[in-house]
Amino acid sequence: MTSAPLAARLNIPSGPLFFPVTAYGPDGSVDLDTYRAHVRRGVEAGAAAVFACCGTGEFHALTPEEFERCVRAAVEAAGGRVPVVAGAGYGTALAVRYARIAEAAGADGLLAMPPYLVVAGQEGLLRHYREIAAATSLPVVVYQRDNAVFTPETVVELARTDGIIGLKDGLGDLDLMQRIISAVRSEVPGDFLYFNGLPTAEQTQLAYRALGVTLYSSAVFCFAPEIALAFHQALRNGDDGVVEKLLDGFFRPFVELRAQGRGYAVALVKAGVRLRGLDVGEVRPPLHEPSEDHVKQLAEVIERGYALLEEAK
16 A cells, blocks of 8 residues: 555546456456556556446446455556555445455555445435444545435535545536535535546536536546546646537547446446457446447547547647
């Protein structure tokens, strides 16, 4: 594990936050060699951090043993150059188990996903995430989405909890996010991190940036790191022309294609990685592979995106 605090390393990102897919071999088992190559390529391409075995990495489909091997492999591939954050989820007991596995495997932090299935009240959610934070020495980012949606008051209490350093938003309610940010700023001294965690976050990052949220996840970085990095740099430099060209010519068509199938936020990304020359295998059930026509359209969108980069030079 690196000695620098995770929050400090994430607070000024040098590049997109990389959420690698998990590689499977022809027999469906985890392919650690390919996974290491995928993570290594992402780090070398300019990722600011690796979020291993999270949503894009099919956390839901991994056994605890596979999870441990993948997190350890990601830490090895990153080689201390960037922090590695691992997913943790399901019910409280299992989430604590995954958190401890991640710590033993060398992760620098945790992304705490929503609890499995149940719709809990604010008191129960707060207790759930506090128990995860107390289970290890790893800093925790809480993921707001689906059945884990917080009031501003609850996020204030999360921010006051030792070990919890930030909130990743996968809900997209900007009014709620503004009230959360305002409440935490007013009630809790110090820097609490916020992340745009919507699928293909680049599409909404202009709106989140207006709230002061500069951190975002990039699934596109998995298969088109040059496009994701160019967009990130253009945002940081205020180059609205490049931002708008990439939004109009690449990200919007990609998002529209992603909307054509359930689970495509993962399956289409994995298809993109294969199209770019790294055989990471198919998604595991209950996800399914994109249709042949959709993969063909994806190839065209990727080609158009790289052409836009050439035009911008």
